[in-house]
Amino acid sequence: MNNKENLDKLIDEALNSVDSIKRAEARPYLLTRIYARMDKGTESVWEKAGWFISRPAVAFAGLCLILLINAVVIVLNNSSAQNPIVEQTAQTPTDEFSYTVATIYDFENTQP
Amino acid sequence: MNQPELIAQLQQGDEQAFKKLVDEWQDMVYNTVLGIVQNADDADDITQEVFIQVFQSVSSFKGDSKLSTWLYRIAVSKALDHEKKKKRKKRFGFVHSLFGGQDEDEQIHSVEFEHPGVELEKKEKAAALFSALKQIPDNQRIAFTLHKLEGQTYQEVAEIMNTTLFAVESLMGRAKANLKKELGNYYNNLKER
Known part of the structure; x- marks a missing residue:
């Protein structure tokens, strides 16, 4: 019980520790630093792009995307190399429906 | 100079009015931000950002609320944005540590904060x-x-x-x-x- 009372007392004292707090003061020459930052803030588009790309999250996501594209290309190449028949069967219909088939005009003009 | 006059001058881009604004409200903004982010360097950076934001967007301030209320809102919102960025940074901290780096934020915030x-x-x-x-x-x-x-x-x-x-x-x-x-x-x- 005594321990609990002690704990409650500590908690209350901690909660009340900021009751008479004084306002923290900003560092000197704030205005000068604000103006300096405003001048510095005029970055070019390329600087902004460089900053964006160099962010760890963007760089990591970009790297993952490149690896994923590579993996997809490799998988697709492997599967097409293993199934050459697919390519052949795809060619067959174009042979059957060749443009060299005689037209109605040819049939109608068989005699001079 | 009363607040409507100060706002009108700020909207005209008057540097003296901006100086007066910074002089008058800098401690209020800094103290609010410091209470939220609990780091003096970060609070100093965010305080600068707050006043830059005020300078850039004062033309859109319609005077619906008090100037101090508007400043508090910007300060709180900037401080919370900073906290979110810090959390995001921590999430990607493991990638940085894979390459042998140390998480700077963790080093800084492992120390208990003492309000001045x-x-x-x-x-x-x-x-x-x-x-x-x-x-x-x-x-x-x-x-x-x-x-x-x-x-x-x-x-x-x-x-x-x-x-x-x-x-x-x-x-x-x-x-x-x-x-x-x-x-x-x-x-x-x-x-x-």
């Missing part, structure tokens, strides 16, 4: 309170910071947070309950060590 305005004999207890403050939800933390650190009334906190007086009372009640719980855990952990 706290009385010397209360420093230790205030450090425990600030540590507990980091564990409670953002809106409760904002209400507590504005009321306790900035001395704003519940009504003023409600205006800054764009909510009702009843909601602020409820937020403060929950903030105190959560802080008691966190402080209890903090002191129990201290005993076990």
Whole structure:
């Protein structure tokens, strides 16, 4: 019980520790630093792009995307190399429906 | 110079008016931000960002609220944005550590925060309170910071947070309950060590 009372007392004292707090003061020459930052803030588009790309999250996501594209290309190449028949069967219909088939005009003009 | 005049001059891009604004409100902005981010360097950076934002967007300020309310809102929003960025950075910290780097934020924030305005004999207890403050939800933390650190009334906190007086009372009640719980855990952990 005594321990609990002690704990409650500590908690209350901690909660009340900021009751008479004084306002923290900003560092000197704030205005000068604000103006300096405003001048510095005029970055070019390329600087902004460089900053964006160099962010760890963007760089990591970009790297993952490149690896994923590579993996997809490799998988697709492997599967097409293993199934050459697919390519052949795809060619067959174009042979059957060749443009060299005689037209109605040819049939109608068989005699001079 | 009254506030409407100051705002009008700021909207015309008057540098003297901007200087007056910074001189008058810099401590208020810095103290609010410091209470939220609990780091003097970060608070200094964010304070600069707040005034840059004010300079750039004062033309859109219609005077619906008090200038101080508007400044508080920008300060709170910038401080919370910074906290979110920091959390995101921590999530990707493991990638950085894979390449042998050390997480700078973790190094900085492993040290307990000491607010410069706290009385010397209360420093230790205030450090425990600030540590507990980091564990409670953002809106409760904002209400507590504005009321306790900035001395704003519940009504003023409600205006800054764009909510009702009843909601602020409820937020403060929950903030105190959560802080008691966190402080209890903090002191129990201290005993076990």
